[in-house]
Amino acid sequence: MSSISEQNDTETNINVKDITIVCADSAPLAASLFSPSLPAKAAIMIGPATGIKRQFYRAFATYLAEQGFGVITYDNRGIGDSVKGSVKQSDASLVTWGEQDMPAVLESLKLHFPHVPYFLVGHSAGGQLLGLMYNVRDLTAFCNFGSSSGSLRNMRKSYLIKAHFFMNVFIPVSNLLFGHTKSQWVGMGEPLPKKVARQWQKWCNGRGYVKTGFGSDVIQHHYDTIQIPSKWLLANDDDIANIRNVHDMLSVFPNMDAEIEELEPKALNVNEIGHMKFFSRKCQHLWPKVTDYFKRYM
Template identity: 50%
Template sequence: MQPAVPVTISCADKTALSALLYLPGESPVCAVMLAPATGIKQRFYSHFARYLAEQGIAVLTYDNRGIGDSPKHAQIMANATLQCWGQQDMPAVLAYLQNKFSPIPLHLIGHSAGGQLAGLMHNAEALSSIVTYGSSSGSLRNFAAPYKYKAHFYMNLFIPLTNLLCGQTQSHWLGMGEPLPKGVGAQWRRWCNGQGYAKTEFGSRIHQHFYDRLTQPALWITATDDEIVVPENVDDILSLYNNLRVTQQHISPGDYELAELGHMRFFSKHSQACWQSIVDWLLGHSFNKKCSTASH
């Protein structure tokens, strides 16, 4: 396998995102955009991306604007939102894959927000399938104590307070990835206090979306020890993706002789035993797509 290749992704508004392309040794069977969780840098996914590349799958990781090696200047940190991650950054990443790898099948792997935001992508119908880990609506109303109190503290006290005092959400103070642009934190707060994640702002801030247009097969993976992803909130986010053909996979760390998966450790190099099912899914749905295309 080749070393990861640095790539610059140009968004429609001219924002240039930092990305890394992991290529297999031979022509890829399919290509994947790996959409990160809120505030998580792309290098967090390097072991997972390399593993997929070793199985013949090209993988493009990236940093959303305001995160990692992507632009963090004052204007970005003042104006970036979850919505523009979904409407600007993610479509640009997929367009890069379309330009570079068409006509091979393209897939999305979304971690948490990376799966939640896919319905905001104007070009998401080009995806052959969607795979998510840890994606739910995050609706505060469905959490049980004691996590409910932690979630309310973070969303309704920590976010507005650090936005006010520091001009950004200081997520790193709590070990939650990178500092967030204040608009990302503020919109995240509103969506988690509502219902249906982005649905909270349909018709107000969000005037166009594509959640109900997506009809692809989707693999929705959750872990038994992920306190953030409760069943009610999985149902809540899937109510937006009401036309996806969803296969739910609820896994336990004990099934793979692991101590923990939680919300983050699925992508750790120690969790490699969990990854083969994703490879099988991607290869299977790439083969099915090629066969369908050939028949026409």
């Protein structure tokens, strides 16, 4: 692991350092390390949503470090600063994100913050893929926001046409024409490697998201043996991770007890939360829902 740059948050005395994490298959990932001013009492990896860069989670990661947690944010291979060459040349897939990237980040977290409890905050795909991690049992607990199966069949009619267009028209046409999916053209994050987009399309057209790939895309997994405590947060104005899709995702974890909390924006004094805004500063008064949950296991 090599350091790229380092800086301090002068207001909170949080140290933020850009690092490189090398996966078992030698793929390098761009990451950021957030260290609290005192020795960390626990450590958290933030698993990003599909096509979302680590900078999106900076404010949330800073908050976690202020609460005494060591934190790592990262760009999955083929995304953001982890793109090597062009996105068109990337061989990344959702499976490699779960099997290679996430375990490497957890190992780096353990190296930087030894002998403390380890947690995952998963956003969408960052919580869906944890059953592919060979070291998933090193996590003490996890808390997901907006993580669900993303099944098209469970989406509200008002969003269904848009979702079908993106998954079943835009992705295959974009992959055909450009060799990758230009998600940024439709406000869906960073450009996506074609295998990532192709698996995303396949899994969201099925049931149980990653379960759709069992026996084909996914040869080995740990979903059926995971018994780690978990909390699943969702917003009731989220068109993707609605309550039916959260339950559909949970069906992939047959031996895991899970808490589910549905957030109603108006009752929480915010105009909207949706699929993305939980991590914005406008929702920072909701962030203790994550830290309070983890403190039960420290």
